[in-house]
Amino acid sequence: MALVEIARVDRNLANIIVGRLESEGIPAVAFDGGASIADGSWLLIPVRVMVDDEDAELARTFLDAA
Known part of the structure; x- marks a missing residue:
């Protein structure tokens, strides 16, 4: 289990x-x-948004759809 960055945005976002x-x-x-x-x-x-490497693909897919 390792954390990976999926976004780098302002603190509120x-x-x-x-x-x-x-x-x-x-x-x-x-x-x-x-x-x-x-x-x-x-x-x-x-601010870096981090998720588990196993969830990164799903998280990026969700962000792209949003």
Whole structure:
């Protein structure tokens, strides 16, 4: 089991994607969401949406359809 990146987007969209994937039964996590909150530039650092490598193809298919 290894995590793979399926998207690199802003923090708000990453959280929406994670929620949608999880509602479809695909466990997902957003990495780096708090990386730059302290200096006020959180929109400049993209957040990585990660899923298990076994779920990556299904997750990408779901994202493409959305």
